[in-house]
Amino acid sequence: MDIRSNVLRQLKTRREGFSLEQPFYIDEDYFKLDMEMIYYRDWLFMGHDCELPKAGAYFTVQIGEYPVVIVRGRDNVIRAFHNSCRHRGSRVCTKEHGSSVRLVCPYHQWTYDLDGKLAFARHMGDDFDKTGYGLKPVHCESFGGYIFICLAQNAPDFQPVRDMVAPYMVPHHLSDAKVAFQSTIIEKGNWKLVWENNRECYHCAANHPELCRTYPEAPSVTGTDGGADDPEIAGHWARCEAAGLPSKFQISPDGQFRTARMPLIEDAESYTMSGKSAVKRSLSDDVTIDRIGTMLLFHYPTTWNHILGDHAISFRVLPLSANETAVTTKWLVHKDAVEGVDYDLAELTHVWTETNDQDRRIVEENAFGIHSPAYEPGPYSMLHEGGVMQFLEWYSNFMVNRLQSDQAKLS
Numbered sequence: 001m002d003i004r005s006n007v008l009r010q011l012k013t014r015r016e017g018f019s020l021e022q023p024f025y026i027d028e029d030y031f032k033l034d035m036e037m038i039y040y041r042d043w044l045f046m047g048h049d050c051e052l053p054k055a056g057a058y059f060t061v062q063i064g065e066y067p068v069v070i071v072r073g074r075d076n077v078i079r080a081f082h083n084s085c086r087h088r089g090s091r092v093c094t095k096e097h098g099s100s101v102r103l104v105c106p107y108h109q110w111t112y113d114l115d116g117k118l119a120f121a122r123h124m125g126d127d128f129d130k131t132g133y134g135l136k137p138v139h140c141e142s143f144g145g146y147i148f149i150c151l152a153q154n155a156p157d158f159q160p161v162r163d164m165v166a167p168y169m170v171p172h173h174l175s176d177a178k179v180a181f182q183s184t185i186i187e188k189g190n191w192k193l194v195w196e197n198n199r200e201c202y203h204c205a206a207n208h209p210e211l212c213r214t215y216p217e218a219p220s221v222t223g224t225d226g227g228a229d230d231p232e233i234a235g236h237w238a239r240c241e242a243a244g245l246p247s248k249f250q251i252s253p254d255g256q257f258r259t260a261r262m263p264l265i266e267d268a269e270s271y272t273m274s275g276k277s278a279v280k281r282s283l284s285d286d287v288t289i290d291r292i293g294t295m296l297l298f299h300y301p302t303t304w305n306h307i308l309g310d311h312a313i314s315f316r317v318l319p320l321s322a323n324e325t326a327v328t329t330k331w332l333v334h335k336d337a338v339e340g341v342d343y344d345l346a347e348l349t350h351v352w353t354e355t356n357d358q359d360r361r362i363v364e365e366n367a368f369g370i371h372s373p374a375y376e377p378g379p380y381s382m383l384h385e386g387g388v389m390q391f392l393e394w395y396s397n398f399m400v401n402r403l404q405s406d407q408a409k410l411s
């Protein structure tokens, strides 16, 4: 049986409340199908508009087999292009980030304007029509400081994401931030294991001593039941909303993205060992109260985020192979905050550097054990792992819907 029919059958008959069958976590063909159905077709978080502070600033990213460049144009619009020259296909931008008046291919110097148009092509003859050889565009949207792209020819509608998430982001002024630090770690585990681990705090108490000083392990904070029944959370929302900060739990109908502002433990302001702010200059003057907790934003399959009063942390999940995933973390502070004066970089980054490393080890041990021929799907905790079940439900529905609509198109 071909791989598509196999995956479809396994997902349709999967045992709910249990982890997936082994090949979903380790098999390269299943991985390729994940990439085709999800990463090559849906909206992906890439980075922040503050990383492209002026015209010509760009960064590059590799999504599976696609190299992409994201660049700010002369008109200030942020655009994304396939980073593959229209001459003989070389990568045009080779650095992780940079700034350039035009994008020049290093091979034979075909030169592209920042809007992708081919401006010069040496020795191609007078009758060469440059208009047919611009860089191929990739769908690109940005709002609230976040840049998303979609590699598909026809992108799904992005408006629902913008409509739901933008009001939560706007008060935090993340376009006026800067990246104080970023790290990329490679976790030797399937991208779905990275997400499953992120979607529960069942493992927190035993594994995250630093994070547990400030982040509550209560399932109402991390899970998907909304948290409204928890009086502390409901009180937190009321206080924050009265100060103009949208806070309630919201989730898209298909479960792909959600937002909620959650309280931290006791009087904690930030993810530091003391719980005190790590940055003296707050992110936004529109946030007029303290103890706003953490604004959580999730968008499958690429990002989870924590937006606090003094800084924000974004996470980007990019699969490299069936058994390797790159997780990029960025710490954002106000653009005028000065390192060594307004914040100490080690203090700012300590808790999540440790937490990320602890999660990396967890994911790697999980992958190790799943490779065993003795592995079989195991049951999730109803109390603590509702978020994991929700992630798998989204994954399963998403795959089944797309596999079935592809099948329908072929028949």
Ligand code: 3BY
Pocket (backbone or CB within 6 Å): 197, 198, 199, 200, 201, 204, 211, 222, 304, 355
């Ligand atoms: O980053 C997070 O939000 C999740 C929540 C619980 C565990 N993990 C740290």
Ligand code: FES
Pocket (backbone or CB within 6 Å): 085, 086, 087, 088, 089, 090, 105, 106, 107, 108, 109, 110
């Ligand atoms: Fe880019 Fe030749 S491949 S100029």
Ligand code: FE
Pocket (backbone or CB within 6 Å): 197, 198, 203, 204, 208, 355, 358, 359
């Ligand atoms: Fe964790």
